Amino acid sequence: MADVERNPGENSVASGAMERLTEEFWDRYRRLYDAIADDNLPTVRRLDRELTSALSALIDHQTLDAAEQQAQFTALLKLLREQADDASSVRNNADLIELLLRRYITVRTRPVDQKGLPALSAPVRNGVLDVGQLDTLAERVAVVTTDYRYLYANASDAERLKRKPHELVGRHVREIVGVESFNGRIKRNLDRCFAGEVVEDTNARETDGKIIVIRRRLTPCYADEKTLIGALVVIHEGPDRRRRDN
Numbered sequence: 001m002a003d004v005e006r007n008p009g010e011n012s013v014a015s016g017a018m019e020r021l022t023e024e025f026w027d028r029y030r031r032l033y034d035a036i037a038d039d040n041l042p043t044v045r046r047l048d049r050e051l052t053s054a055l056s057a058l059i060d061h062q063t064l065d066a067a068e069q070q071a072q073f074t075a076l077l078k079l080l081r082e083q084a085d086d087a088s089s090v091r092n093n094a095d096l097i098e099l100l101l102r103r104y105i106t107v108r109t110r111p112v113d114q115k116g117l118p119a120l121s122a123p124v125r126n127g128v129l130d131v132g133q134l135d136t137l138a139e140r141v142a143v144v145t146t147d148y149r150y151l152y153a154n155a156s157d158a159e160r161l162k163r164k165p166h167e168l169v170g171r172h173v174r175e176i177v178g179v180e181s182f183n184g185r186i187k188r189n190l191d192r193c194f195a196g197e198v199v200e201d202t203n204a205r206e207t208d209g210k211i212i213v214i215r216r217r218l219t220p221c222y223a224d225e226k227t228l229i230g231a232l233v234v235i236h237e238g239p240d241r242r243r244r245d246n
Contacts, residue, residue, distance in 0.1 A: 140233075
């Protein structure tokens with residue numbers, strides 16, 4: 001393979017280190033849940049500590065190439081799926097996700113706008129996702145993985161969905177918005193974004209006799225030049241200014 005041919009010694013060591021850390025983590029994970037099934041409390045406590053240490057080692061590892069970055073994200077996303085029903089675990093894992101988002105995620109943007117609608121805030125600085133800014137935005141912001149699960153949701157998005165941010169992490173979008181909504185424009189727009197397209201979408205709904213315009217922008221998120229993690233979804237809801245101005 002090209003990476004191996006380019007620098008076989010370095011990539012071999014890097015891949016070996018990540019493989020070892022990943023195997024150690026999942027070995028302890030399986031043993032912990034076996035001990036839980038056997039109601040072996042002393043072993044559960046010991047393995048829980050070991051699992052925490054193994055996860056920290058996996059996440060703290062400074063990756064040397066795209067393959068290692070992908071391995072880190074893959075391990076964490078798999079863990080999210082495994083523990084999606086465990087609120088405390090998801091809450092703890094959400095902190096690790098934010099760390100990786102800060103470390104790796106980049107967003108490719110281009111100037112786009114739509115007639116008469118306010119420009120969306122851009123939670124991106126020099127092409128890198130500015131995670132620290134996301135919770136300060138009035139707009140709803142989420143990062144959705146390529147298997148349609150929430151990797152991140154800011155406070156505005158979670159409030160609109162009547163959830164807390166950590167309650168969305170790891171959940172399938174279909175579970176949150178409903179099958180009909182997901183199978184319609186949501187999945188279609190996500191799939192377009194996963195194919196590399198920056199998607200702009202606008203629709204309106206009537207609430208208490210007022211027209212609310214909902215504008216969405218979906219931008220591909222990458223861990224490197226080639227590794228697609230998912231979609232950055234920014235949603236702005238506001239009054240129909242076009243009608244008011246006419």
